[in-house]
Amino acid sequence: MNQSRQHQYNYLFALIILFSKKAQWYMSRKLANPHSSHAKAIQLTFEAKGQGHSADDYMVEDRVNSCVSCDARDGLTVHHVVPDMYRRWMPLVIKSKSSRDLLLLCKICHDGYEGHALKLKKQLVKKYDIALEGKGWIQRPDYRAARKAAAALLRAPEKIPQSRIEELTTTVDSFAKGEGWTDLKWTDILSKCSELKDTFQGPDFVEHGECVVGQLMQNTNDRGRWPDLEEFVKQWRQHFLDHLKPKFLSSRWTVDGDIYTA
Numbered sequence: 086m087n088q089s090r091q092h093q094y095n096y097l098f099a100l101i102i103l104f105s106k107k108a109q110w111y112m113s114r115k116l117a118n119p120h121s122s123h124a125k126a127i128q129l130t131f132e133a134k135g136q137g138h139s140a141d142d143y144m145v146e147d148r149v150n151s152c153v154s155c156d157a158r159d160g161l162t163v164h165h166v167v168p169d170m171y172r173r174w175m176p177l178v179i180k181s182k183s184s185r186d187l188l189l190l191c192k193i194c195h196d197g198y199e200g201h202a203l204k205l206k207k208q209l210v211k212k213y214d215i216a217l218e219g220k221g222w223i224q225r226p227d228y229r230a231a232r233k234a235a236a237a238l239l240r241a242p243e244k245i246p247q248s249r250i251e252e253l254t255t256t257v258d259s260f261a262k263g264e265g266w267t268d269l270k271w272t273d274i275l276s277k278c279s280e281l282k283d284t285f286q287g288p289d290f291v292e293h294g295e296c297v298v299g300q301l302m303q304n305t306n307d308r309g310r311w312p313d314l315e316e317f318v319k320q321w322r323q324h325f326l327d328h329l330k331p332k333f334l335s336s337r338w339t340v341d342g343d344i345y346t347a
């Protein structure tokens with residue numbers, strides 16, 4: 086048995102021990118026998134194919150819990166090679182099982198890479214003409230003036246000169262009249278004004294990632310897949326390799342590894 090096949094079997098045994106009901110299921114169908122050397126394991130009588138990953142694929146490997154860049158064992162985080170702000174808008178056949186693009190990094194390596202990732206995101210801002218904050222924000226300077234005036238009046242009116250109090254009061258009062266808040270008590274008006282948001286997402290708001298992925302999905306090939314989106318995933322994988330130069334990442338993890346789950 087070669088090494089990768091051994092890995093595949095080890096993995097299956099571990100799973101089967103965990104799910105012993107499943108072991109019973111296999112044995113009752115004569116698909117497995119009690120394992121010769123593991124008391125609690127069974128031996129499959131057929132060759133498991135997994136999810137179509139070949140024996141030399143990264144996905145069938147045993148992996149250790151350490152940083153793929155520096156091998157540190159502490160302070161590990163799961164790093165999304167394709168940032169979540171993009172991945173979340175991708176079709177299920179890509180994002181539902183993107184474990185290939187989830188890699189362990191320690192906090193130091195992760196933080197070190199994030200600066201590089203931000204540079205790439207800023208290039209994408211230009212290429213796809215969409216700010217990182219998204220577009221469709223609505224700004225209301227009148228809300229802002231009313232909120233600030235109300236907040237000042239609520240905070241410490243005794244510290245404000247009388248002439249300024251009158252100005253602030255006029256600002257809040259005329260705003261409240263404009264909003265038709267004529268029946269409200271002054272304290273309620275102040276409190277409502279102090280909670281106003283002067284910047285908010287309008288009805289046509291679109292997030293950066295949503296806009297980028299939307300453009301990447303405009304071209305489909307004859308198999309109904311998205312070549313531009315595939316290139317985008319590979320671009321992030323290559324970027325990750327180029328900038329982090331991960332010394333402890335399996336050589337089976339490649340830029341061209343599977344993108345789709347089926």
Ligand SMILES: [Zn+2]
Nearest residue numbers: 152155191194
């Ligand atoms: Zn590290």
